[in-house]
Every structure is written in C-alpha cells, then in structure tokens.
Amino acid sequence: MRTGTVFNIQRFSVHDGPGIRTTVFLKGCSLRCVWCHNPEGQESRPQAVVVENRCIGCGVCTEACPVHLSPVDLRRSAKSECALCGVCAQVCPTGAREIIGHPMHVDQVLSEVLADRVFYEESGGGVTVSGGEPLLQAEFANEILQSCRSHGIHTAVDTCGHGPWETLQRVASHADLILFDLKLMNSARHDYYTGASNENIVSNLRSLAEMHDAVWLRVPVIPGVNDSEDEMDSMAELASALPGARRVTLLPYHRAGVGKHARLGRAYPLSDTPTPSSDQMRRHVARFRAAGMLVSTGVFR
Numbered sequence: 001m002r003t004g005t006v007f008n009i010q011r012f013s014v015h016d017g018p019g020i021r022t023t024v025f026l027k028g029c030s031l032r033c034v035w036c037h038n039p040e041g042q043e044s045r046p047q048a049v050v051v052e053n054r055c056i057g058c059g060v061c062t063e064a065c066p067v068h069l070s071p072v073d074l075r076r077s078a079k080s081e082c083a084l085c086g087v088c089a090q091v092c093p094t095g096a097r098e099i100i101g102h103p104m105h106v107d108q109v110l111s112e113v114l115a116d117r118v119f120y121e122e123s124g125g126g127v128t129v130s131g132g133e134p135l136l137q138a139e140f141a142n143e144i145l146q147s148c149r150s151h152g153i154h155t156a157v158d159t160c161g162h163g164p165w166e167t168l169q170r171v172a173s174h175a176d177l178i179l180f181d182l183k184l185m186n187s188a189r190h191d192y193y194t195g196a197s198n199e200n201i202v203s204n205l206r207s208l209a210e211m212h213d214a215v216w217l218r219v220p221v222i223p224g225v226n227d228s229e230d231e232m233d234s235m236a237e238l239a240s241a242l243p244g245a246r247r248v249t250l251l252p253y254h255r256a257g258v259g260k261h262a263r264l265g266r267a268y269p270l271s272d273t274p275t276p277s278s279d280q281m282r283r284h285v286a287r288f289r290a291a292g293m294l295v296s297t298g299v300f301r
C-alpha cells in the first residue's frame with residue numbers, strides 16, 4: 001500500500017459533491033491562488049506552525065524541541081532547522097503548535113472513509129479526494145479512489161486541473177465525479193493571481209469533458225478579480241461547449257481564509273475584497289443558466 005501526505009480528513013462534508021461525504025485533503029499544490037482557503041495545503045511537505053492567538057509564551061515547546069526552536073524562531077527565520085518531529089505539538093498546553101500534514105497509508109485513509117459508510121448510503125454521498133491538488137500525489141489518490149470503489153463507495157476528485165493531461169486522465173478514470181475549479185479565462189490575470197497561466201488548465205478541461213460525463217465546474221466569484229462581464233461571459237461560453245460538464249457551482253468570495261494565511265506568516269492581498277452582493281450573484285447565476293448550465297451557489301473553498 002502506498003503512503004501519501006494528508007493534511008486533513010473532513011467527515012460529514014456537504015460541500016464537496018452530492019450527499020454526505022468524507023473529504024480527504026492531500027498536501028501539495030502547483031498553484032498559489034492569492035485567495036486560497038486551504039493555504040496549509042500548498043506546500044508538499046509537512047509544516048510546523050504556531051497559532052499566534054493560542055500561544056501564552058510559556059516556553060515549554062522551546063525547551064522540549066531538540067533544536068530549541070521558539071514560536072518566534074518558527075515564524076521567522078529558522079524553519080529549515082525544524083525536523084518536523086512533532087514534539088512541540090505534543091507538549092504545548094494550549095494547542096498553539098501544530099504540524100500540518102502527516103504521512104498516511106492508503107489503508108489508514110480507507111478505514112477512516114469506511115467508518116461513515118452508512119451515511120453515504122443514506123444520503124447518496126461518498127468520498128472526495130481534494131487538496132492542495134490531488135494530481136501532485138496522483139498515485140496515492142488513484143489508490144484511495146480504487147480502494148473506495150472496490151467497496152462500492154462513490155468517488156469524487158476536486159482538482160484545479162493544472163498538471164500533465166495523462167495524470168489527470170488516469171485520476172479521472174477512477175472517479176465517478178470530477179469537481180473542476182475554473183478561476184479565470186484571461187491567462188495573464190490567471191498567472192498574476194494563481195502563479196500559472198491557464199492554457200494547460202483549459203486544455204485539460206476540454207479533454208476531460210470529452211472523456212468524462214460527470215464534470216462539475218466550480219467557479220469562485222471574486223470581486224475585482226474574475227467577476228467582470230467579460231470574464232463571466234467567457235467562462236459561461238466555455239462551459240456551454242463542454243459535453244461532459246452540465247453543472248456549475250458559483251462560490252461567492254469571503255474572507256474566512258485570512259486567519260490561515262496569518263498562521264503561515266503570509267500576507268493576504270485580498271483582505272479588502274468584499275463578498276459579492278446577492279444581486280451580483282443572481283446576475284452571474286442567470287448568465288450561466290442562459291448558457292444552458294444547471295447552476296447552484298455554494299460555499300467559497
């Protein structure tokens with residue numbers, strides 16, 4: 001059985017596909033979206049972090065750490081000296097120290113997923129492999145999906161679509177449903193806001209929608225970033241031309257990710273960006289409906 005790096009397993013998830021699901025978050029992503037709500041999933045390797053507002057400055061962690069890294073050291077300059085042994089997280093009395101990301105075997109993931117099988121059966125749910133970006137741990141993702149399928153569990157993958165087509169094709173072949181994030185059609189702006197241009201993503205989406213008949217698009221709606229008429233029209237036009245993608249979920253931006261970025265010692269450039277109004281969301285929904293899509297709104301992820 002293969003081992004991968006998992007940073008969260010969320011049970012009773014209702015935002016990552018139909019029914020009640022268990023969402024398995026794999027570490028590592030090839031994009032750096034400035035609005036990311038799971039920034040702790042971006043780096044591939046595990047990370048030691050400090051939740052600032054929980055730290056009472058008692059020094060227990062520094063004393064126990066084999067290389068005596070204090071919370072300040074960890075936030076600033078000395079991260080590379082951290083061996084990720086996890087001792088600080090074990091001794092911290094307030095839970096301020098955390099290790100994000102742990103190695104897991106496929107069978108460990110499977111046993112967590114199987115624990116809620118009755119809820120999937122009752123609700124039409126299943127498992128969703130998310131991230132980060134599952135394509136960065138494609139073989140691990142494939143084994144999770146195959147194992148779940150062999151137990152009759154509905155499988156979904158949540159992807160940003162950035163990566164080699166052959167890798168996406170293989171992962172998609174083990175998934176009953178693909179949740180595909182579409183962020184921006186203007187490639188230069190895509191590069192500016194996510195760290196990569198979108199040609200590979202759009203090409204992958206076109207190919208995927210030819211081979212798979214259950215692709216659900218997920219579009220974050222972010223004022224000032226991708227909510228212009230041009231952008232939304234271009235996305236709706238692309239969506240309407242995809243045979244396997246008949247459904248889209250629009251996700252209104254909100255600032256809930258600010259705290260996570262702070263915990264990782266990162267700036268959050270969209271802290272002044274507002275949540276789109278109900279009227280704005282209604283106009284975007286109407287635009288995608290006019291393009292022939294089944295449209296819903298969801299929770300910004």
Ligand code: SF4
Nearest residue numbers: 065082083085086088
């Ligand atoms: S994970 Fe280990 S090495 Fe890293 S800061 Fe904590 S105790 Fe020190």
Ligand code: SF4
Nearest residue numbers: 055056058059061092
């Ligand atoms: S043990 Fe926890 S509360 Fe005490 S200094 Fe370290 S991080 Fe802060």
